[in-house]
Amino acid sequence: MGAVSDNLERRVIEIIAKRKHLDPASLTADTTFEQLGIDSLDAADLLFAFEDDFGIVVPDDVARSMRSVGQVVNGLRGLNAGAAGTP
């Protein structure tokens, strides 16, 4: 369970880092969208990337709860993302 969760967090950080041109090592679960300068349009772009990567649909109410790396991981885990061994 811990491994799945770690993998999920690592993948989320990779996606955010790639989209925002950041060093993945600079991101932790506590990093907020605000700290990264991610506004609502950027967030829609990120959610689109998460949906593509994990093959899921993120409902708007879950999307609204995602304002930090950790909240993204929790939200995606709630949608069973990564559990089926998605890359």
Next chain:
Amino acid sequence: MRRVAITGLGAISALGVGVPAFWEGIVSGRSGVRRITHFDPSGHLAQVAAEVPEFDPAAYFDDSLLALLDPFTQYALVAADEACRDAGLELSEDERDRAGVAIASAMGGVSTQDKGYHQIYGEGATRVHPFSIPRMMNNAAAAHVSMRHRLRGPTLSFATACSAAAHAIGEAAEIIRAGRADVMLAGGTDAPIVPGVVRAWESMRVLAPAAADPARTCRPFSRDRLGLVLGEGAGVVVLESWQRATARGATILAELAGYGATADAGHITQPGTHSPARAIATALAQAGLAPSDIDYVNAHGTATLLNDVTETAVLKLAFGGHAARLAISSTKAVHGHAMGASAALEFIAAVLATRESVVPPTANYTDPDPACDLDYVPNVARAMPVRAAISNSFAFGGLNAVLAVRVVEVQGARGA
């Protein structure tokens, strides 16, 4: 500087064909939002829209013309015909050289595009219909209005998203003020309820999911708001130089007294406050109106959190202490966000508010929002004198346009 008279109105929207249906709908709060019928919305996040109901284009256009008309142009022509009839507009051949058209569309012929792309990418077609370009080009609506009414003056299209029709009407007024034309048909049109466009809006996460009662989906300024609802239709007005309108004894519905256009120069989708407030101040200054002269604001009011809170702040910035005394409403609750047509429909609402001394309500307002603490005329129309009104339009791209109208003493019954 020449004054500009508004002498005719035309509208087609989710509330029906014609200005009477539009006005009755916004005043009574009769929502035109329902499950999408233009295509099967199953599997979409947003399954409702404010579609024009029961519109049969064959009742308005013969087959050979209809083949050239994307729905966005059909709507513009229906609204323009009504506006010309309403104005009792008759033009000599010489006058046609000094009569022009300004019709906005945010999207253009997206129905034609959507079908064509489906044929190419979905069905493997190697050719699409030869009328595809003349149907989908953004200036098709302006051009067809010009041809149908044989107007040969300045004829332009505007594509400034949700503000487009306000820019069209405002710039048309400027053309009259500058003496470049004496008559302008101005407004906006859009028909964006097609699968590709709805999908694109869904991805932005601003569209409302269907409420249990679709009619209650769009809830501007209400804390239980669900987001934006797409609409469609057209609004067109006849603008004339004051001198021409009075000389021919036209019924002047209101004066287009002021126009302000500004840009946020900020973010592509997030609205600012400084520049929208300056657009209001600019419109009032041109009109020679003080903030305290404004009784009614037809708000941009999209029912997104970002718009509703920001627009409330803008009104406080522009009107100061008078903001709390303004009657403010968003009629998008019932006609949806008709994109390039929105500002024209909402301008017509502002004109009729001054004319009829009635402020249409913000329908579906059930949950007061502490972040939106002004008077949004909840749910029930208000009979009150409206000396002057403004219509706000704040587009994606940070492009703002505000139109100010002033009441004209009633000369006789409407349509007499």
